[in-house]
Amino acid sequence: MATTQLGENTVHTVGELPALGTKAPDFTLTNGDFADVSKTAGKRTILDIFPTIATGVCQAGVKAFAGLAPGLENTEIIAVSQDLPLAVANFCGAEGIDALVIGSAFRSGFGTDYGVTMADGKWRGLLARAVVVLDTDGTVLHTQLTPAIGVEPDYEAAVAVLQ
Template sequence: MANVTLGGTPVETTGNLPKVGDKAPKFKLTGTDLEDKTNDDFNGYRLILNVFPSVDTGTCAQSIRTFNEKASGLENTKVLCISKDLPFAMGRFCGAEGIENVVSLSDYKTGNFGKDYGLTFKTGAFETLLSRCIVVIDTDGTVLYTEQVSEIADEPNYDSALKSLA
């Protein structure tokens, strides 16, 4: 399990992120249209999984804005913004912010995404929510890059994630 902090207080996750070079675990998440979305819906695309606790926090909202801006210039790449927020909240936020270059997905139904990727909080105030992580996946499903942000309030390293696609 990964050890990260929330405001300096240690918290644990249920496991560890997939390793670079591994095949990414399959997933089934819910889109803002309330339809199921799986890895297969994104076949042939490189994926940046921008995972976070809740769109209702400043750092999470900023990560969506930043990836929305950067995603517009990425070829053959989809940015998937994933949390346990209800699809309605994600849709409302993206609509209000004019965010159109990312795909919002929710793990609220089963929590299996967080378990399979080893990034669900096991302890602390955010217990059962998803920790802040970036996972970059190639078109063949191979993990190219991962980042488990060590302090939940911090933003991920956008540049390193994007460089993994070069």
């Protein structure tokens, strides 16, 4: 179990992020067309995990990763939240963002498998803000659970492991 802050309150997650150097759990998420999404074989993957696209910090994170995507060779970025896929698709459409894959975890055990579901607090059941970077074979190269839900992740650190 890990901890982060939501406002002034400490929030626990249901587990820990996958360990560096291990094979990440397989996952199936849902895209904006309600089709299944999983890691693309042979591509590196950044999982941008956040609670809900309805907050400014989550929106800023999606925009930041979308801005980085064109400079990352053989890398997909999947925006993962518990939001319905239409919510994230509508946000990305309105912002002209097409460089990310939408990956709603509303139908899956992703949050439990990756240890990021908030177990308590007023947002329990939503995903804590985190980043997981996977190599082409699914090996975990980088993880970060932000110290607070309202803090953006370290984008430079996430991208640096891919250079």
